[in-house]
Amino acid sequence: MPIITLLTDFGLKDGYVGVMKGVIWSIAPQAQIADLSHEITPQNILQGALVLEHTSSYFPNGTIHLAVVDPGVGTLRRPVAAHMGKHIFVGPDNGLFSLVAARARSVAQPVHFYHLDQPQYWLPNISRVFHGRDIFAPTAAHLANGVALETLGTPIDDPVMLDPARPMPTLDGWLGQVIDTDAFGNLQTNLRSEHLAGLERLTVRLNHILIKGLVQAFGDRPSGELIALIDSAGYLSIAQVNGSAVQSLPAHVGDTVEIHGRPVA
Amino acid sequence: MPIITLLTDFGLKDGYVGVMKGVIWSIAPQAQIADLSHEITPQNILQGALVLEHTSSYFPNGTIHLAVVDPGVGTLRRPVAAHMGKHIFVGPDNGLFSLVAARARSVAQPVHFYHLDQPQYWLPNISRVFHGRDIFAPTAAHLANGVALETLGTPIDDPVMLDPARPMPTLDGWLGQVIDTDAFGNLQTNLRSEHLAGLERLTVRLNHILIKGLVQAFGDRPSGELIALIDSAGYLSIAQVNGSAVQSLPAHVGDTVEIHGRPVA
């Protein structure tokens, strides 16, 4: 029986996540369920898309990723499911899966989206405020039971895609930005290790802060020092050793990050 | 093997919830466990009762709901278990299950409470501060193993029942109140869709705020607007589109909510 993962902006206080598990296990009693995150900032689709991109690939082939960050629930936005690489994704058609889709396409993996339009696979009563419970959880459970995607929906070729800011090349490096912060207070940027590969004597500038060179590990510098390093998902990250960069710096999501260096000889 | 759900006010930091899972799996190794919430406000029995009422029915028949919001732990308050509808509930006798009981009785489902008084089904040493670990988790696990409720306790007919404030009819509508807030900052009231069914030209008043009409979905209005809608559990809720009503309004649990309208012609 496949694994079902859950990612939402529901928080853990109100039982909404528990309800989805109850619905899933009512239909697919043996499904294994793993929580990816339920603390996505409310309505922050891009943040949900980033976490999905960083985490989903670590699950076995056949895993079903159920994701609900859904400010448009109950409006005309479509419910969708997508076959991407070896995984299936279920949730609202609002760009939540677009970073996973871009990654899959970049390595020539199949990407097939379906509009979920077969209400006989949903709960009997569909609210206009909680499709995670009424549409997406039943869909994920039926998929876990082996029902084919083609049975649950109709192929579409126009899913909503986010177009997040991309790093821009400069005369001596790259211009990127802070795209998220994690629970440690590390600042995640949209600059990847690939961008830095051909450069040496690197410096990283964020607002008034200049960091010289990359380190390989947090413990390479003394406590309290600001460092730049490649994080576990391959992105340039700015951190404070044994501290919180987001708390000690004046820095926010959206701030510009400059990389300067010179070409490796 | 039945599902066991967990609802507590323990938070997730200290490992108390993990301990209960260890105790359950020591007795019933194959039990499936789902967290409903561990972020009930400490000692807030009514809030726990509300979340149980909103969530428990979405689980399959036979599910065992273990709930611990228990300021009276170690005093004379009784440990109880209850058969209600197709589910079993385990926890302290302090009203935590009274909203589920009221709902079950309102649809003529059986409600049978038992005083847990058979210590041979508990852990060997019973603290006076953590019955979730010492009494309730072992009880839930034995129930999952098929031990009958009648074996674990003695029937009682006087469980503690909360009597939460009910909406009162007015000349042109209803007087209710805010009973909780969720992680999105939505204000949940004790007014249900049934109360509003016969009224049109609805207005909702909360403190100095007047909201005209109900919307069906969050996305029906622009970002930042205050809206009233029926939430996923059937209650009137006041929300801010893509925002937090509780943060943007001067509103608190217990505040009066007025519904005005005129009878449908």
Add this chain to the structure above:
Amino acid sequence: MPIITLLTDFGLKDGYVGVMKGVIWSIAPQAQIADLSHEITPQNILQGALVLEHTSSYFPNGTIHLAVVDPGVGTLRRPVAAHMGKHIFVGPDNGLFSLVAARARSVAQPVHFYHLDQPQYWLPNISRVFHGRDIFAPTAAHLANGVALETLGTPIDDPVMLDPARPMPTLDGWLGQVIDTDAFGNLQTNLRSEHLAGLERLTVRLNHILIKGLVQAFGDRPSGELIALIDSAGYLSIAQVNGSAVQSLPAHVGDTVEIHGRPVA
């Protein structure tokens, strides 16, 4: 199949915990996983060690405890696993397991540490920032599959051990300290029930606060009163009935706690 528990300082927002579950289930698809805590204060090894000591023993024999509070990740600190009592522990060699080890030794249980030095049991690419994903999760999964500890590493006899402050005897009692606070705001001290066993007419002093006597249960005193009691792990704890001692007192981790009494006649 054994249970795997997880304890980290990762928080639940970023999906790091979900990634570890994905890695575990990719290798050991049937492993049961329980979260102990993911809200250890970042880099607070002692707090992680305390929660492990309080919680791990409630799991069945054979349980594998995967713990990652790891400020030295990617440096020379060793990855380790340890057989202690009937359980196995996996994580960084930084003292995280030293309280469990001390407890095991105090009751003459075996304690055997191994340096994890067999990369063929890890993920193919090892980052220097996320050994929880790359080394520890695969190790725990292989252990759950029945691979022997001796196969995964080399015995060592010099694991890092914390030496936390111990209570000191005084003329009429003990001098201890506050070592942690829990989600209820209770202040946990390093004084255990054993320290208090021979004393009567007890008073507890914390900064300017004097508490007379121990109570057995929170509900033994009226709401708002400060009380001292033995907590569910056997430690002296200072609490506020239906409130938060840490919020209502001027008290912090590290503050001195004095016990005064006189010998039982």
